[in-house]
Amino acid sequence: MSEYAELNREEAAQLENFLNLVAELAIIQPSNQVSETPFTQKQTDSSDWDKSNLSENHFNSSRAYYSKDILSAEIGSDEDFFMGESKLRSDENQSSNTIHLEAKLDSPQTQVNSPNYQVVVEEIAVKSTPFEYKAENLNQLITDNYADKNTDFQKLQEILLGDELVKIQQDLKKINHQIYDNDEFIKLILPQINEILRRKISESKEEFIEAITPIIDKTIYNRVEQDKDSMGTALAGAVPAAISEQISVNTDEVAAAIAPIMGEAIQKQIELEKDKIVDALYPVIGNTISKYMGETIQAINEQIENTLSYEGIKRKIRAKLQGVSEAELIVKESIYFIPQAIFLIHKASGLVICDIQPSDSEKLESDMIAGMLTAIRSFANDCMAQSGNVSELHEIDYGNFKIILEVAGYCYLAIIVKGKPPQKFIAKMRQTLSEIITSYGKSIEQFEGDLETIPTQVNTFLESLKNFEHKKQANKNQLSPLLILSLAILGIIFIPWGIWQYRSGVIRSVESKTALALASAPELSVYRLDVKVDGDKLKLTGRVPDRYLKAKAKQIAASTVANWKIDNQIISVEVPVSPVLTSEEVKRVAAVLNQINGAGISADYSDGKVSVEGSVIRIADAKTITQAFEKIPGVKTVSSTVQVKPLSIGVRFYFQHESANLVSLDLDTKVKQVKRFIKQYPMHNLKIIGYSYSPNGSSATQNLAIQRAKSVQQALIKQGISPSRLQVFGKNNLPPGIDASQPSWLMRCVILEPIPKE
């Protein structure tokens, strides 16, 4: 160790280089070299100091140690390398000394047991001059000093490396371990893997893509297998975009892909949430239905519009007879009955014998339909019909359509109809089929698929069925015999009834008209008169009090209905007048007669006799009174004791002697009395006659008389009496009823005398 310490600095630097080289070699050397390293870890205790001395002594000569086995070539090649490198270095550093190192790293066992074991030569050559290998010299050296050198080399190794060698070996081991142990290697490169990938991608993307392309689908598939949910989550965001993109690129493909599951998807959705589907389809279905309903309702409206038509009445009767509502019948009629297609089908084979379809619409696949119908028939007959019973399929319904089947011996008729077929049509269909079978049964029986073997008449027959609807229209205008019969019966019943109704209507109108006219006449209104038509005469019956009214009634009737003969059966009867009524009438007449000027009468009635008392002013009035009472019904005789009394005023104004002034007392009483009189008899004027008697008859008395009359006149005028009603006279003679023997004041007076107005 002391020698080691004595090594100068330069040598120490060289050793450092050597160490590095060793480390490098440990990585580069193949695995068999590495596998040997564990054996070299332990140094032999028998290493000799002389070896190091020896090597120092041979500083100037170049040496190499070989193993004598096959490894030599390998080592040799390494030596060549080192030699080249040494030369290179020697060029760089001419002045430095050459250090020749020989090391043998052997396990103690191998060293002991086999002297010709592998020799590892490691060399650092730092030379000032070029050197050469001389195999002979080397061999010589090996043979001569092998044992010495071995120990020497180990010693030198010890000196040069010491503990470092162990450390190097440990590092080597660690590195190997890191590389070849999977876990360790992964740990080693793990932190860098991202960076590696990133750099690779940024450098050449295409290459990277190419590299992973073959496995990408498998990768995704495996991942999906492993964790479907997370894969789903990862892809979820891109799926809608992907689908929309694909739809825009190629709609058909997407449609074809989705189509097969559409039905099931909808079904599933209906299971999950029916309402959503209902809502989604509502606008479409609503429109479809409303369109259909609109058409149907229109048809119903038309049906209702003709409610009062012949059809309408017929329907009403039919509804009653069938016990269904009229509405049901209307709906039934609204869904028109139209034969869509008629097939005559061979019963056994299902081949079409005759096929009639409207030319304007799309043709149905008659062969397929016929085949399927035949199969269905066969199936139904096999499975449904119980043994011994022969039963047939008559109808197949689908939606608005119906297939009516009418089976005969070797063929059957299948008619596809829209709407409910009327009974008439069924009957017609049966009739047609039986006619076909009767006439052409043989050819149908022998039918073997060749349509030419079927007579064309069969077609003609079936065409007539197709035209059923048109015929029905034509038939509408012809009346059925049943209808004619019922109309005749109705005619027999209703025509006379109608005539009678009319006539009685006329009669009623005549009768009522006449009766109204009679009632409108005031004289007759109180009497009940009956008007009745008797044959061609108008018979009037009833009772009236007299012939006049009877005649009046006839006259009114004749004028009301001019062209009718009048049979006047009205009876005029003497009605015994009620004494009460007569008595009241007498009183009434009496009251009326008292209205006559100056009349003051009273009448008494008993037993048809009226006795009248009182007075009248004129004789004519007395006669009038008698006649008036005689006119009252029930009055047979009138005994009148009416006196004729002229009108007078029992008022006389008296005057003082030789005076024409009225006595003041008279002004109040008598003047007012006169005034009342004048007012009472407006039809009379008043004659005012003044008297002034003097036996000698002087003119002075004459004036006085007039004066007296005038003063009364004035007094009356003052009371508001019109002067025109007052006439003034003066007389010198004695006043009437006064003679000369009587006191003279009675002679000095004014007398008032009423005179009728002219």
Added chain:
Amino acid sequence: MSTISKKICLIGDYGVGKTSLIRRFVDRQFSDKYLSTVGVKISRKSVEATDSQQQKKLKLQLLIWDIEGSNKFKGISKSYFQGATGAIIVGDVTRPESLDNISEHLQRFLKVNPQGKAAIALNKSDLIDAEFLEKYRYLYSFSNNSSFVSTNTTSAKTGTNVDEIFQSLTHSMI
């Protein structure tokens, strides 16, 4: 040229490939999905044939009744055979028991249609070796029967002999 319609039945055990043969013949398609036929399915195909006697061309419309296959619990309803001019009786070469039933099917058909013609289709020929096919073809020929037309090994999958068997049956029916 008038069209003559003819009814043909395909008869055989379940799953021997009756529907597939028809599908191949009519639609030129094949699917290896098995869909059991319920009741009857009817297909139509127009073909042209030459009447050998009158030397004239005929247009034939074949109405092909694909009748559901029979199994040991359920026979075929004879009423479906009625009125058929020809029949193809189908067996499955991979299922020998279906081949054994061919003779029985033939008798049933001829009982309903004594004048009818019948061809035998040994189907699924793509699944076995040619040497076996020849053996089967020989085994299931009924040359002594006047109604018998031919026996063909067919494959609905590849289309082998499908048109031929229909063609030979059609020809025999004229």
